[in-house]
Amino acid sequence: MIMIYVPLILLIAYFVWDRYFRVKLRINFYEKQGIQFPAGFVPIFGSYPKIMKFMEQHTTNKYPIIDFINYAQGENPPIYTGMVFGKQMCIMINRHEPLQDLFISKNKFFDKNPFSANLLKQTLGDSHVFLKTNELWAKKRKVISASLYKQKLVQMVETMKDIASETMVEWEKQGELDVVTEIANMMMRNILACVFGRYNDNPSVQYKENGEIKQLKLGQSIQQNIGKGLEREFQLHLMLFPELYNQYISKQDRELVFNVDQGKNYILDLIKSKREQFAKTGKYEGDDLLSSLLQDELFQNDDQMIINECLTFFSAAAQTTAVSITNFLCYMAQNQQQEEKLRNELNTVLKNFGKENEKLVKELNMEIIEDFNYLKYCFYEAIRIEPPIALSSSCQVNEDMEMSGVTIKKDEVLIVNIHQIHHNSDQWIEHDKYIPERFDPNSKYFLTPAGTPRHQTSYIPFLGGKRICLGKTFAEYSFKTIVPIMMSGRKFRLTNEEYLTSKPHYDAIMFKKPVIRMRLEKIQK
Numbered sequence: 001m002i003m004i005y006v007p008l009i010l011l012i013a014y015f016v017w018d019r020y021f022r023v024k025l026r027i028n029f030y031e032k033q034g035i036q037f038p039a040g041f042v043p044i045f046g047s048y049p050k051i052m053k054f055m056e057q058h059t060t061n062k063y064p065i066i067d068f069i070n071y072a073q074g075e076n077p078p079i080y081t082g083m084v085f086g087k088q089m090c091i092m093i094n095r096h097e098p099l100q101d102l103f104i105s106k107n108k109f110f111d112k113n114p115f116s117a118n119l120l121k122q123t124l125g126d127s128h129v130f131l132k133t134n135e136l137w138a139k140k141r142k143v144i145s146a147s148l149y150k151q152k153l154v155q156m157v158e159t160m161k162d163i164a165s166e167t168m169v170e171w172e173k174q175g176e177l178d179v180v181t182e183i184a185n186m187m188m189r190n191i192l193a194c195v196f197g198r199y200n201d202n203p204s205v206q207y208k209e210n211g212e213i214k215q216l217k218l219g220q221s222i223q224q225n226i227g228k229g230l231e232r233e234f235q236l237h238l239m240l241f242p243e244l245y246n247q248y249i250s251k252q253d254r255e256l257v258f259n260v261d262q263g264k265n266y267i268l269d270l271i272k273s274k275r276e277q278f279a280k281t282g283k284y285e286g287d288d289l290l291s292s293l294l295q296d297e298l299f300q301n302d303d304q305m306i307i308n309e310c311l312t313f314f315s316a317a318a319q320t321t322a323v324s325i326t327n328f329l330c331y332m333a334q335n336q337q338q339e340e341k342l343r344n345e346l347n348t349v350l351k352n353f354g355k356e357n358e359k360l361v362k363e364l365n366m367e368i369i370e371d372f373n374y375l376k377y378c379f380y381e382a383i384r385i386e387p388p389i390a391l392s393s394s395c396q397v398n399e400d401m402e403m404s405g406v407t408i409k410k411d412e413v414l415i416v417n418i419h420q421i422h423h424n425s426d427q428w429i430e431h432d433k434y435i436p437e438r439f440d441p442n443s444k445y446f447l448t449p450a451g452t453p454r455h456q457t458s459y460i461p462f463l464g465g466k467r468i469c470l471g472k473t474f475a476e477y478s479f480k481t482i483v484p485i486m487m488s489g490r491k492f493r494l495t496n497e498e499y500l501t502s503k504p505h506y507d508a509i510m511f512k513k514p515v516i517r518m519r520l521e522k523i524q525k
């Protein structure tokens with residue numbers, strides 16, 4: 001009997017220590033320094049009813065943690081908010097002040113924490129996004145950056161122009177669109193072309209849901225898999241036993257494994273056919289990412305590594321750019337004056353704006369798009385007001401250090417609340433309004449409400465420091481190329497009158513995407 005009871009009691013004692021006292025000690029450490037822990041996402045911390053009440057009232061579709069902080073701590077929450085998920089404690093950074101240290105003065109201690117990597121292990125494997133800053137990470141980042149060098153970027157932008165132009169012909173036939181879905185599909189085609197080459201335009205793969213197998217576009221399937229991977233954070237058994245993160249036991253998890261395998265198999269087949277082609281011709285065709293990786297020493301013999309980075313690149317690029325374009329179109333439809341100002345700029349810079357599509361597509365190149373100032377401000381503002389990645393992945397510092405008056409322990413999970421930082425009313429005049437002029441140095445909106453320059457870390461759509469987004473230039477170029485093609489000779493109008501004053505929130509990490517319908521109106525020449 002004793003053989004059973006003693007280990008059992010020890011196990012229970014360990015669990016109580018690990019899940020309660022150890023976390024409680026850490027919470028006390030931060031509470032003494034003034035950080036509040038408004039509630040945990042798990043009952044043992046006594047605030048379950050508060051979370052449940054919040055969940056019932058939660059209507060905005062934003063990632064629940066973002067809204068929860070405002071619900072619990074008001075519109076201007078403190079610099080840090082403590083949160084607990086099961087046994088995992090993390091500190092949300094809600095204001096720009098600590099980022100001065102994290103991204104600039106103490107950037108060498110800034111790193112990624114494995115918490116997010118564990119959540120998305122099945123979907124993205126050992127992707128470099130979540131890797132600790134080490135030699136392997138640096139090598140991978142260098143290779144992926146090389147696939148975005150200027151000449152390759154030019155080629156990718158050329159591909160995007162063609163796809164955007166083809167898409168407009170299809171949309172005109174439809175007349176009215178669900179823009180969230182349609183723009184996401186267009187960007188998936190674009191990014192898949194950049195990752196795998198043009199000849200593989202978003203094929204279908206098998207996708208299992210609620211026990212049934214259907215066909216889904218590859219791009220959509222990859223996106224859904226990321227979403228399902230993130231949702232695991234809220235599965236109760238994983239909150240209580242995060243040791244099980246790598247076990248895919250629930251029905252939902254097993255379907256996820258099946259779906260991820262379909263995408264991976266598809267990429268494996270592509271790798272095979274690219275290698276066969278190389279064996280025949282002695283060269284890899286195209287400027288796509290896969291061809292670059294297949295020619296690189298670090299990657300060429302490791303198919304799994306290639307697959308992980310292709311999936312990462314796709315996931316990082318497709319939905320983020322789609323969100324920025326969709327939200328921008330909605331804000332333009334809401335504000336005729338801004339739209340008029342933009343059309344005037346496009347008309348001035350481009351001879352063929354509103355004229356023949358083919359000529360416009362030819363005219364748009366990397367040099368001419370540098371002349372779009374207002375369009376650039378519109379892009380910056382779209383990703384300020386609704387940052388496509390509203391929360392960072394899990395970060396940390398590699399040494400105990402003081403940041404904004406609080407000692408942060410090394411290895412503590414830190415999450416940057418990008419959305420909240422972009423809505424800090426000390427930094428942004430009328431923070432809830434879409435005002436592209438905020439980025440125009442000649443405008444009064446360029447300053448804070450107090451009339452001082454904004455803090456350099458108050459705008460961080462691409463995060464910052466050594467882990468800044470690799471695709472930020474690519475994202476800006478693609479926006480400035482695709483939008484003029486979309487707006488040439490046509491207007492996008494919201495069909496739902498209510499959205500004219502308040503559009504539904506849309507970002508790349510939310511679980512349930514909104515439906516936003518728009519009507520295409522031809523502009524008479």
Ligand code: HEM
Nearest residue numbers: 129316317320388389392393461462463469470471474475
């Ligand atoms: C408006 C568009 C975009 C936004 C707002 C955006 C934002 C971000 C953010 C916030 C991160 C940090 C994520 C984290 O917390 O770990 C990130 C990382 C990354 N992004 Fe983007 N991104 C955009 C477009 C793109 C595009 C088009 C690409 C590829 C062409 C791309 C490639 C990457 C990669 C590879 C990383 C990982 C960097 C690293 O950790 O070394 N992104 N992006």
